[in-house]
Structures are given as structure tokens and as C-alpha cells.
Amino acid sequence: MLIFNTMGLSPNLLKGIEELGFEKPTPIQEEIIPIFFEKENDIVGLAQTGTGKTAAFGLPIIEQIDIRNKSVQALILAPTRELCIQISKDLKNYSKYIKGLHVVPVYGGASIDTQIRALKKGAHIIVATPGRMLDLINRKVAKIANVRTVVLDEADEMLNMGFRDDLDSILEKTPDIKRTLLFSATMLKEVARIAKNYMNSPVEITVGTQNAGAENIRHIYYQVHARNRYLVLKRIADINPDIYGIVFCRTRMETKEVADKLIKDGYNADALHGDLSQSQRDQVMKRFREKSLQMLVATDVAARGIDVNDISHIINYNLPEDNEVYTHRSGRTGRAGKSGISIAIVNYREKSKIPQIEKNIRKNFERLPVPNGAEICKKQLFKLIDRMEKVVVDEAQIAPFMDTVNKKLEWLSKEQIIKHFVSLEFNRFLEYYKNAPDLNEKAEDKRDKRDKRDKRDKRSERSHSDRHGRRGKNGYTRFFINIGKKDDVIPVNIIGMINDNTKDRDINIGAIDIKDSFSFFEVGEKYTAKILTSFHDSKFKGRRVRVDVAEEIKGGRNKGKRRKKSFYS
Ligand code: AMP
Secondary structure (H helix, E strand, O other): OOOHHHOOOOHHHHHHHHHOOOOOOOHHHHHHHHHHHHOOOOEEEEOOOOOOHHHHHHHHHHHHOOOOOOOOOEEEEOOOHHHHHHHHHHHHHHOOOOOOOOEEEEOOOOOHHHHHHHHHHOOOEEEEOHHHHHHHHHOOOOOOOOOOEEEEOOHHHHHHOOOHHHHHHHHHHOOOOOEEEEEEOOOOHHHHHHHHHHOOOOEEEEOOOOOOOOOOEEEEEEEEOHHHHHHHHHHHHHHOOOOOEEEEEOOHHHHHHHHHHHHHOOOOEEEEOOOOOHHHHHHHHHHHHOOOOOEEEEEHHHHOOOOOOOOOEEEEOOOOOOHHHHHHHHOOOOOOOOOEEEEEEEOOOHHHHHHHHHHHHOOOOEEOOOOOHHHHHHHHHHHHHHHHHHOOOOHHHHHHHHHHHHHHOOOOOHHHHHHHHHHHHHHHHHHHHOOOOOOEOOHHHHHHHHHHHHHHHHHHHHHHOOOOOOOOOOOEEEEEEOOOHHHOOOHHHHHHHHHHHHOOOOOOEEEEEEOOOOEEEEEEHHHHHHHHHHOOOOEEOOEEOOEEEOOOOOOOOOOOOOOOOOEOO
16 A cells, blocks of 8 residues: 555645644555656546545645745636635645645635636636636636646536636636646536546546445435425434534525524524625535534535535435436545435435445445334433533632522422423424424325326326426426436536526526436526527537426316417427
8 A cells, every 4th residue: 555655745745634644645645646657647547536536636735836836836626615625625734844835725606806816826726717817818817828737527518517618718828738637527518528638648546435335334315205304304313413414405495594593493404505605605614614504505506516524314304316416425424434314305206216226336225214203202301300410610709609409409309309300301393393293204195196107197288298297386387398217417507508698697597307219307487588698599518498487287187278378489
């Protein structure tokens, strides 16, 4: 096994990483660092956050920087502001003992003037989101003609977020002679296109998440009715009073709804999603890192790049569309040798995804019954008693009051006093869980549900066949699109098309419903016209795409009028 000392890193860099507690390189570092120093190849790394990839590219990049040369020598592109900040912070930590090295992060949603000033002071390494980078290049503030290394970190995510054109424009402006490293969790077609167009016969390195399938992560699922998801989430939080976790939701809207309900119900939770301003996001993350927030409710995109080590629970409020995303989510717990639990709240339909996920994580799920009221009350009670036992008694401060207190409680026995104190804190739980229903989905429910679903599917197949669906959720317009499973469409493709076509990354996207030969998607009402015009002439895998506003079915197949709002032909 390699150690850092033998890898060609200078003493000052070794001192920096030693201080961070890095003793030996992770597998991806063992592979990439030697290639970097000994060969000239471009590198494609199929790896995710948690594998140590930042140091894998960061350490050799720092090593190769010529400090006296004031031009930008490395450009690192990443999808989100959080990830840019994280990477730049990591690089600054590694190079703590290297004098005069300048790493400058630039990203959207923050003052461009401050970033321009920072760049003008000099940057050897720029860590940037693609949109802001392009802006700074066009303003002639960021000069990348002398760049020797380009890193595309989380390339799949940058493409999913609609940065394709920006990436193309930036890469076209980099010099021909340079080394390019691309990191991606998945080898999407678009990622392969970037690799093909901009990389020179790259070496491909695949490294699983350190945590994927790790022994120290337990995977649990509860099977419940979709309508009971929130109640189950509350029970999970109640049965784990010390929880420090991330609750993953599919959409920004759902993230907001769940976090709002938790806050209203007195839980220590908050939301992290793309609709928040940068300073709000920073605030939430700060509170989460400091552990003054117990539950972070987040979308996958917003939670990307969050590097928090001792997360106890990952909760999948529902399973992700893409099974591989489950691996990313669960890999955020069980880090740094600690144990962790990944919980999925699944309904009957989602259950069929479990076997594939088990293959990906190379571990089995345990199906557990949803905790019942008695179990939760017992757990909470023990927690309370434990706190009571461990509380530090300030003898001097309470001494003057003790006489009066003792007198007042004279009439109660020791047992009674304990009961009264326990009840004082605990009645709220007892009351809430007194007649708590069983939230597990039952076999007969499943059958009923299956029958109902079959009927509904048949009905909807008939009505959908003439391009109609139910109405969008409040504030959303529901669209029909003529591509579906048969075209190998997955939700990220639709999100990508919406972002690419509208050139708007802030567009709020609701439910996406992929059928066999067509699909539905929901988008904030105010974007209706933009969607209709921007999808005109758009194509998917060479096939002309048609988009139309789906209309409400009024009273079933033969009732009610159907009116086309607009349709391209
Ligand atoms: P990354 O995949 O780059 O986000 O890194 C995941 C975590 O592993 C971060 O907290 C790093 O600080 C940590 N890490 C990276 N390399 C090493 C190493 N060689 N030894 C110990 N921890 C590491």
C-alpha cells in the first residue's frame, strides 16, 4: 500500500495533509496521483463525493503550480456554489504551508464585483461554477489561456443542471495542450460526449463510494401508504431522539412542504433547496454543520457536495427516480469509520425498486415495521430519564430554594415525585401516541391498491392516449410530452430539456410522470408560455418533441369537455 511520502508530494504539502489527519491515500488517490506525475493522460474518474477525489486531483494540481508565474494554471469547474466553496476550502487546507498560492472560488448568486477584485489580485487556481466562469471570461477578467489542468467535477450533475452550453464555451477557450480530468458518478451519454470531444484518450478509473455497501451502514425500509409518509417521518424522528440526519425529497416543493410541517410540529428541522437565496442556504448549512439543526430536508441537487462526517441517519422520504441516486444519498452516512442508518419510506409501487438498489449497494435492506406509539414512548421516556440522570446540578445556585421546594413536595412520596416530573415532560408524547394507528401497509391494502391502480392505469391509458392528463398541482401547469419509457426517457432528461430549452435554471419543476410512450411534467404556472415556445422544434434522440398543456379530465372518460389549449404540429 502506498503512503503519501512516496508519492512525489513536497514536504509542505505533506505537512498540510498530515494536519488534516490523512494517513494513507484513498483508492482513488492511489490511482490518480501517480498517473498525474508519471504520465500525461487525461483522466475520467467514475467516482462520487466521499471517495477522496478532491485530494486526488487537488494535491497533484497544487504540486504542479508555479507560484512565481501569476497566471491561472488550473481551472476546476463544479456544479454548485457549495461544492465550489468546499473544494476551494479543501485546496486551501492542503496548501496551508505553501506560501503565496492563491485559490479563488467564483460562483453565481454572489457579488461579481468582489470576485472580480479577488481575481485581479491573482489566482493560480480558479474553482468555479460554469455560468459565472463564462461571465468572467467574457468580461475578460478570468484569463484561462495558460491553464495547464482543467477539472470537471461532478460532470453529470453540471449537465443535469443545464450547463452543457456553458461547458462547451469554456472548454473551447482553454489551450489545446493541457490535461483534463473529468469526474462523474455516472457515465451519462452527455458525459461521454464531453469526454469524447474534449479529452485525449483518457484513462478511465472507477472507484465506488467508500461507503457504498459499507458494512457500517444499515439499510432499512418501511412500507407504508404514500399518504402516511409524513406521519412515518415523524415517528422515525421520535424513535431516534438524537437523530442528526438528512431527509431527501424529490422536489423543491416537497422539500419545502416537509420542512414547514416539521418546523410547525416542533422538530428541529429546516429546508435546503434551490429556491433559497445564497445567504439563506449558507445560514441553513452553518446551523446544520454546527449541529444546532438536527434534520436537514433537502433535494439531491442542493445536498450535493455537502461534506458532513457524522450524519447518523439518511431518510429517503421517497425513493429517488434513479436507483443510483440512493447510493449517493446513503453514502452520506457511515463516514469516517462511524456507523450510520439509511432509511427509505416506500409505498407499494416503489418497493419494486428495492432489489435493484440492493444490487447497487451490494447489501440487503431490512424491512422493519413502522415503530408504534408504545415503542416511541418508551424510547422517549428513556431519553428523558437519561437526561435527568446526567443533568449537572448546580448545588450552590439551587441551595437557597431547596427548603421551600422540599416543603412544597412534602406530601408526595419519592415514586410520586418521579411520576409527576416524568409526566410533566412526557404527557405531550403520551397524548399524541395514545391512539396512534398502525401505519404499516397491509397485504389486503396492497391487493386493493393494486386493483385500483390497474383500473386507474387502464382508464388513464385511454384518456392519455389523446394527450390529456389530470390538472397540475396548485400553482403548476401540467404538460404532455410525446416521449416516454419507450424512448428511454428518465426524469433527468426532461429536467435537462426544460433547463436547456428555456435557458432558465431557476424554473420550478413539479411532478414528472413517465408513461410508456409519453410523459407528463409540471412546471410553475408563470412559465407556461416559455415552455410552449421554447420546446418548439426541440428534439430528443433525433425525434421531434411535441409539448402541449395537459387538460383536466372532468368526470371520467366520456364526460366533460376537452379543449386543447395549444399544440404544436
Ligand atoms: P471527497 O470525496 O473529496 O469529498 O472527500 C471525502 C472526505 O474524505 C473528506 O472529508 C476528506 O477530507 C476526507 N479524505 C480525503 N482523503 C483522505 C485521506 N487520504 N485520508 C483520510 N481522509 C481523507
